[in-house]
Amino acid sequence: MAISVVMPALEMAQETGKLISWLKKEGESVAKGEPLLEVETDKAVMEVESPAEGVLAGVKVQAGAEVPVGRTIAWIVKPGEAPPAEEAHIESGRKSASVQAPFVHPPKSGAPAPVTIREIKISPKARRLASEQGVDLTSVRGSGPGGEILAADILAAAESKSNAPAASQAEGSPIARLMAERTTQSWTTVPHFFVIRELEASALNEARHEFAAEVEKSHAVKLTHSDLLVGLIARVLAKHPKMNASWNGHSVSVNAEVNISLAMAVNEGVVAPVIPHADKASLAAIATQRRDLAERARANKLRPADLASGTFTISNLGMFEVDAFTAIITPPQAAILAVGRIADRVIAVNGQPAVRPMITLTLSSDHRVVDGARAAEFMREVADAIANPSKWLGGTD
Secondary structure, three states, X not given: OOEEEEOOXXXXXOOEEEEEEEOOOOOOEEOOOOEXXXXXXXXXXXXXXXXXXXXXXXXXXXXXXEEEOOOEEEEEEOOOOOOOOOOOOOOOOOOOEEEEEEEEOOOOOOOOOOEEEEEEEEXXXXXXXXXXXXXXXXXXXXXXXXXXXXHHHHHHHHHHHHHOOHHHHHHOOHHHHHHHHHHHHHHHHOOEEEEEEEEEOHHHHHHHHHHHHHHHHHHOOXXXXXXXXXXXXXXXXXXXXXXXXXXXXXXXXXXXOOOEEEOEEEOOEEEOOEEOOOOOOOHHHHHHHHHHHHHHHHOOOXXXXXXXXXXXXXXXXXXXXXXXXXXXXXXXXXXXXXXXXXXXXXXXXXXXEEEEEEEEEEEEEEOOOOOHHHHXXXXXXXXXXXXXXXXXXXXXX
């Protein structure tokens, strides 16, 4: 029996998804759970797994197409089985593929423009070129008979795309648009308040040196300050459940797990993949997960599960030599911790000036979930954890 492959809903309020590429060719065998296609949402480019074992057949949508959630885009069939008949549509006299795309008629008398559907006609050669070049078919105007898209049209569109200014491409990316929308919504609807602590980081530096050799030897991964902070903050959060809570629109929900979202810069903006159960994970496990997530984030290979279920965010700009900053909360999380660089400063030690490595932490909190006293208590224990990392972290295996 044929199993339909549909455009999935990879995030809340998603209405459409853009097909970036098929990872299998039509007619190839695929195993259940094997990566089948890449889809771009407002958050990231994600791999989608095959819903069944069989042969990919009846592919209806090619790379670059924007497809409504829930629409069938292909079938997984048994060897030798034919896919179900495609939805009826009119084809031109020449052999060509067709996909459906939105077309907006010009408005009349100032009335809102109704949205209808038009047929896109494209030759097989042009379709292959579009897939190879990553050209969005809905943006190409065909020069062939009846508006059919030819290979020359695809090549012209690909050249135009490659010559577009890089800044314009980044500004129009889904990740950049989502960042703009979500940060605006959070800043204008969430009652932020901030708690700042300047802490000596000598013990944190020593802990990194102490644990780094063991972690690198046993797991072949470099231990970073971010790894240490994820482990420490997660363990403090386990003792302060209100800081690990969420605002659900009318009340507070305390999360049963401590899942740390770690902000990471990518070419088109920032993503925050999640390290789950970070309060129970060893430094080695945290470092290994962080490296894997970072590599896949840079390659646009994050999966939906990588970005789901975060309960608290850490944003570290220390590697960019930023001393301190305030971060905007990611709803429905209750807080985000902004981490500046570790730098030598002159401080008073026993009434005398001394040079010590210092770090500035800024906690942004949602006042609907926590109050100032609770946030201050949390930061006091964070300070203790940074001053005594070995006590809080224990082993690294």
